[in-house]
Amino acid sequence: MLRAAEPEDLDLMYLVENDTALWTVGSSNVPYSRYALRQFIEQTSNDINTDRQVRLVIAQTENRNAIGFVDLQNYDPRHRRAEVGIVLLPEWQHQGYANEVLGILDRYASKHLFIHQLYALVSVDNVVAQSLFSGAGYKRTATLPHWLCNGEEWQDAMVYQKIL
Numbered sequence: 080m081l082r083a084a085e086p087e088d089l090d091l092m093y094l095v096e097n098d099t100a101l102w103t104v105g106s107s108n109v110p111y112s113r114y115a116l117r118q119f120i121e122q123t124s125n126d127i128n129t130d131r132q133v134r135l136v137i138a139q140t141e142n143r144n145a146i147g148f149v150d151l152q153n154y155d156p157r158h159r160r161a162e163v164g165i166v167l168l169p170e171w172q173h174q175g176y177a178n179e180v181l182g183i184l185d186r187y188a189s190k191h192l193f194i195h196q197l198y199a200l201v202s203v204d205n206v207v208a209q210s211l212f213s214g215a216g217y218k219r220t221a222t223l224p225h226w227l228c229n230g231e232e233w234q235d236a237m238v239y240q241k242i243l
Contacts, residue, residue, distance in 0.1 A: 080137075080138050080139075080140045080143070080183075081135040081136065081149065081180065081183055081184070081187065082135065082136050082138050082143065083125050083135065083136070084120050084123070084134055084135075084136050084148075085120070085136070086120060086121075087145075088120065088136055088145050089113060089116055089117055089120060091145045091148075091168075092116050092119075092120070092148070093111070093113055093116055095147075095148060095166055096110075096111040096116060097110045097111060101166060127151060127154050127161070127192055128154075128156060131152075131153070131154045132150060132151060132152040132153070132154060132161075133150070133151045133154075134148055134149075134150045135148065135149050135150075135184075136148060137149055137165075137167065137176065137180050146168050146171040146176065147165065147166050147167035147168055147171060147176070147177075147180075148164075148165070148166055149164070149165045149166075149180055149181075149184055150162075150163070150164040150165070151163060151184075151188065151192075151194075151197075152164060154194075158195075158196075159193060159194050159195040159196065160194060160195060160196040160197065160198060161188065161192075161194055161196075161197060161198075162197075162198055162199065162200065163181070163184065163197050163198065163199045164199070165177055165180060165211075177211050178211060178214055178215055181211070181212075181215040182215065184197070185197065185215075185216075185241065185243055188243060189243035194243060195242065195243060196240060196241065196242050196243065197217075197240070197241045197243065198217075198238060198239060198241070199212050199239045200223070200226065200227075200236045200237070200238060200239075201236060201237045201239055202227050202234050202236055203222075203234055203235045203236070203237060204234060209237065209239075212239040212241075213239070215241070216241055217239035217240060217241040218239065218240055218241070219237050219238070219239055220238050220239070220240045221237070221238040222235050222236070222237050222238070223235060223236045223237075223238065
């Protein structure tokens with residue numbers, strides 16, 4: 080299930096945002112303080128039109144425990160598209176949760192946010208993400224040369240798109 084972030088999710092958000100191994104697949108390369116993340120949780124409107132992004136908690140249905148996050152970011156209201164980012168705790172990976180979440184996200188984005196298109200930028204060496212987005216019905220439509228920098232070298236990014 081997907082739900083809004085709660086103050087109880089601060090520890091998990093802190094862990095994910097400060098995991099340097101994830102910095103190469105995201106757009107951040109600086110650590111976040113608990114204070115900054117607490118403010119994010121408290122101040123977000125959870126309105127994609129206001130914030131131009133929305134972060135949803137991936138939670139177990141039976142107990143609502145957080146196991147990851149899925150983001151819609153770089154929202155463009157005129158062209159009704161948003162970029163997707165997803166992260167699951169390691170112990171919940173490779174069990175079908177990410178694919179299920181993308182299906183839920185598709186329906187939510189289309190039916191409630193009126194988004195026409197979702198897309199993801201995936202590094203050429205991130206085979207797991209390539210498989211995830213392909214399996215969820217995203218089409219690889221372009222390659223962006225030297226789009227991502229891991230701090231030492233440039234990598235191409237592949238664009239995966241899904242029309243809802």
